[in-house]
Amino acid sequence: MKNPLGMAVLGLLLESPLHPHAMAATLRERGLDRAFKVTTGSLYDVVRALMREGWIEARETVKVGARPERTVYGLTEAGREEFTRWVDRLVREPQPEFPKFLSAVSYLGALGPGGAVEALRGRAERLRASLEEMRGSHRDALEQVPRLFVVEVEYAVRMAEAELGWVEEIIGGVESGRLPWPEGS
DSSP: OOOHHHHHHHHHHHHOOBOHHHHHHHHHHTTGGGTSOOOHHHHHHHHHHHHHHTSEEEEEEEOOTTSOOEEEEEEOHHHHHHHHHHHHHHHHSOOOOOOHHHHHHTTGGGGHHHHHHHHHHHHHHHHHHHHHHHHHHHHHHHTTSOGGGGHHHHHHHHHHHHHHHHHHHHHHHHHHTSSOOOTTO
């Protein structure tokens, strides 16, 4: 399985058995929905795939009040081993990533100097707002769990800070003329 959401589910089940709604809620509470695309459909698809692989298993079915029955899943030993291998490989071996921003910024010249500055200022504003939100959720999370369980938020903050710094540098370069535009643009 190559779906990163599968890794998130295995990681959650390493902590304790959960049903999919609790998995989604926990991912959102921890701000991990920034790292993993979490939808109800995708989560159930991943749970089914992890069961087919033998990495998770149904542990019990619970019913609370008038809510429908929910199946609680737990990690198998094979799932624990796969999760460990997966995390080790992703931490150890840098992989090429293809962010959409990098694709778009490679054609920044198409916007012209004014349009580029305007678009980059809009991005910088959104990055600042996102940073403020991430820092707040990181502080909140640290009150509930050890730092080790939220280091990915620290990484996301640092990456956003670096991106914001670069965006501001490019804006300054365009405005000062240090980043000249070709004639006729």
